[in-house]
Amino acid sequence: MNTRAQRPTIKTICAMTGLSTATVSKALRRSPEVRPETRAIVEAAAEKVGYSTNLHGVRLRTGKTYQIAVLMTAPTSDATEWEGVEYAQLLSGISHAMEETRYRVALYAVRDHAEAQETLRQIIRDSQADGVILSGTRPYDERVALLQDAGFPFVTYGTTTDHGAHAFVDTDNDGIIRTAMARLFDRGHRRIALINPPAHLSYGQTRLETYRQMLSGAGIDYDPRLVAHDRLTPGFGRAQVMVMHSLPDPPTAYICANEASALGALSGFSASGLVHGRDAVINATDDLNVSAYFTPPLTTFYLPITRPAELLGHHILNAIDGSAPESLQTLLMPELIERSDDRLRGSAC
Amino acid sequence: MNTRAQRPTIKTICAMTGLSTATVSKALRRSPEVRPETRAIVEAAAEKVGYSTNLHGVRLRTGKTYQIAVLMTAPTSDATEWEGVEYAQLLSGISHAMEETRYRVALYAVRDHAEAQETLRQIIRDSQADGVILSGTRPYDERVALLQDAGFPFVTYGTTTDHGAHAFVDTDNDGIIRTAMARLFDRGHRRIALINPPAHLSYGQTRLETYRQMLSGAGIDYDPRLVAHDRLTPGFGRAQVMVMHSLPDPPTAYICANEASALGALSGFSASGLVHGRDAVINATDDLNVSAYFTPPLTTFYLPITRPAELLGHHILNAIDGSAPESLQTLLMPELIERSDDRLRGSAC
């Protein structure tokens, strides 16, 4: 009577083969408990009717969700500025890393740290995901504490300092600053500005620490007026250049933590009548290879965002499979791309 | 004996209240079939034990997933260039639109149209989502055909022409080109170049059509050498400026379809020794307000990406609830922000 083609289930295969649900289920999951011949029969039947397992049934029964939650801390919706554009590539990279698996990426956009915690609690309580990917880490990160307490698999994009070992992927910020400063010293710079992300973020702190180490290594006094931290929008970069440039002893080099702030810094140059390469220079970190198209092109530390993205994907899958966190920690050093010689010129010499 | 605190279920509440699962279930969903007093009792018990409904159970029983699939056509992972597709902001906007609901955004990164169709088929077959959001539409779009055939709720970001009515959100590309060209004509321009997205995309075609209409309205011959279409990376914008600038009769104005190509075009200016405002001008469309920070700042049509994003979210929820597609169609006209006067100067006059 039922003319509608129903989606085949395990029972469909039972009916076709005369086997029981238990056997079919095991055969489909290639359990060694079932005879190879039987398995072949089951697989043939499954193939024939186009069976595919219904994840909702699996989820209810086993609690496995095959979902990876990615928490994205999105800027408040009113302030639409160029910030975090590379998140899209990050997400797609993660997603591609799961291609051959059953896993999918579920996105959780949250506004701030507090909302992130609330969301995480829900994800854990309702088992909405098998693992979590976080970004924007802090030295002490409540989200990490929460996940570790719950024994929930996760990977961070960024490091922490006040927690037990956990899986992470990060850019080698220490390496970047070390290399950048050594290079700038080499070229005669002594007044170097740091355009940094918000102070509470780990990578901002790492950058600042290395910066101070390098300064003291070169025998240069630390001048707090040359360091700024805030959300890395173009507006921020621009404003900081304009402020710092009017110091009695302005910087001759700016190290910007991303493309957006570097673009803003360049905009600040032109607004203040500064000429890049003559009055001062800008170095940047770039995920998108976009600074090649700035006017003028900037020297950057370039790391295609797909690299960390795919690692995040692999790490979370391994974390779910129970790999030791120590084996899931990766620091990536970007490639230095020198697009201008950045030598100190003019009167400051 | 069981000391482990189990997650409360409907049965827990049954045990507490002496009611049946049916009644408790209905009470929790505020069915009018249950007496207000009973409902109060159930709600009190639920509150007390911190009950929250287990979506896996609901999904299995009802087929409702409370997931919105967002298909993101991501550039192949080897070519990491900024294409200016603001998926990150788009995703977060959609996600925010679902904040007060049970719905979540699930991300499906696909490489191309074919993979998108395969993915959609799976989503429908395995009921992995209740609705779908698509972008990068074509006049005839196989994905749209697929979804309409299946009667599956969806919203597109971009329009189509060869299908029955469906929900969509789009930028008013016709309005943009119309306004931009009228303004440029006003300022003396006759040779206007169009830096367009790939030719198969709807919005590219809309832009081209309006462009040609405006030209013929002004009595200007259409010159195909002034129109280029490809993926809107900075590299593309740059290359096109360099090519077109060396024409015998080069353009005096470029209309770029996004920020990324506009940035590249500017880079092409400086590489070719062109000065913006003297030799030619660039107008752009901008989702991120980033062209304010270009050197020099460009005149743009600015539409904060959060606007369409939230509309996409609302539309898909309404589409799932069964609203007529005709009532879920929105064209958004960006705001014209004039950052340079763009008057034609120099010898070309």
Place this chain on the structure above:
DNA sequence: ATCGAAAATATAAACGATTACATTTACCAA
């Protein structure tokens, strides 16, 4: 008080998978 209809609640069967446990089959040795 009694009846009947409407309102409220209860029973039990799904949804599609997994899995503890029971049963059958196969196979070998005595």
Place this chain on the structure above:
DNA sequence: TTGGTAAATGTAATCGTTTATATTTTCGAT
């Protein structure tokens, strides 16, 4: 043949919810 063990398969419960259907309660009209 018989018995015993291991291998293979079957039975049935279960995950947490919804919902068709059955039963009980309520309450007004007679």
